[in-house]
Amino acid sequence: MPELPEVETIARGVNERVRGERIVAAWFGSHREPFKTPPAEQAEQLEGRVLLAIHRTGKHIVCELGPKGDASFAASTQPRGVESGLPEAQWIVHLGMTGRLLVTDAGNPVAAHTHVRLTLVSGRELRFVDPRRFGRLEWRDLRRAAPFRAAGREPLEIDAEAFAALFRERKLAVKAALLNQSLLTGVGNIYADESLFRAGIRPRRGAGRLSRAELERLRQALVEVLEHAIRLGGSSVSDYVDADGVKGFFQLQHCVYQRTGQPCRRCGTAIRRLLVGGRGTHYCPHCQH
DNA sequence: ATATGGCCCTGGTTGC
DNA sequence: TGCAACCAGGGCCATA
Numbered sequence: 001m002p003e004l005p006e007v008e009t010i011a012r013g014v015n016e017r018v019r020g021e022r023i024v025a026a027w028f029g030s031h032r033e034p035f036k037t038p039p040a041e042q043a044e045q046l047e048g049r050v051l052l053a054i055h056r057t058g059k060h061i062v063c064e065l066g067p068k069g070d071a072s073f074a075a076s077t078q079p080r081g082v083e084s085g086l087p088e089a090q091w092i093v094h095l096g097m098t099g100r101l102l103v104t105d106a107g108n109p110v111a112a113h114t115h116v117r118l119t120l121v122s123g124r125e126l127r128f129v130d131p132r133r134f135g136r137l138e139w140r141d142l143r144r145a146a147p148f149r150a151a152g153r154e155p156l157e158i159d160a161e162a163f164a165a166l167f168r169e170r171k172l173a174v175k176a177a178l179l180n181q182s183l184l185t186g187v188g189n190i191y192a193d194e195s196l197f198r199a200g201i202r203p204r205r206g207a208g209r210l211s212r213a214e215l216e217r218l219r220q221a222l223v224e225v226l227e228h229a230i231r232l233g234g235s236s237v238s239d240y241v242d243a244d245g246v247k248g249f250f251q252l253q254h255c256v257y258q259r260t261g262q263p264c265r266r267c268g269t270a271i272r273r274l275l276v277g278g279r280g281t282h283y284c285p286h287c288q289h
Numbered sequence: 290a291t292a293t294g295g296c297c298c299t300g301g302t303t304g305c
Numbered sequence: 306t307g308c309a310a311c312c313a314g315g316g317c318c319a320t321a
Contacts, residue, residue, distance in 0.1 A: 001314065097314055132298045134315060172292060189314065278294065279314065303311075
């Protein structure tokens, strides 16, 4: 399930590969996809624009797009990477649980559940594949709307004071608070469990009942876990792969996530599993208090 | 206002 | 061996 480190890895990979390329054709295959913008409008708008940059905000991939140009003409006259200028629109991709954004040669076989194919000047394609269709695709015209902003704060940027304020007075479990995207953006089930383990805090503790020291431990644990995972290319559980189809390696570092019954790496106690806010939750009963 | 639980959707795993 | 029930959970929505 792509969370902040996986989305960061994918956004970086896609950016390196397609930045500066012009989209010459856009194909949207499924009309059952919960598109935030009608698929026909997205396809029509994407065609002819240059991908200026691709980056991550929370769990969202934001593609910055230049003004419309003549796709067929541009193909032969615009060297790759020379385009500049301010973005005129954004294409927002949320991968949901099983979404993938892949860069591939146009001739390569099209995987099942491929919902979008963007043909690029170079002959390659940017493809959106999502078996469970929990992903979301949105078009934003920057001439009429503000740039995309996630509701919650970035865990890698928030300072100790603001972090503590997010949890103050809250009655819900600290794990549920970590997963709430309107508080923090980008944290999902894996990194919530792993950061709580690293901070030594039980997932069912009330968010508002944590001491200031515990909250600061949690914030630091979150930063360390997320940055470590980014360095390793994310966690490959289920079928996650990056823009090149390469797996990440952080799953090998997991201390608690999906390790129910296995010995804690620190103390040897069997890892326990329970349900918090309807999500499978893993913790060490000895190391976490 | 905050918090909770159901729903969507498919593939992999489990159980009979 | 085969097939059905079950589980995975991010975000959104209705409800308390």
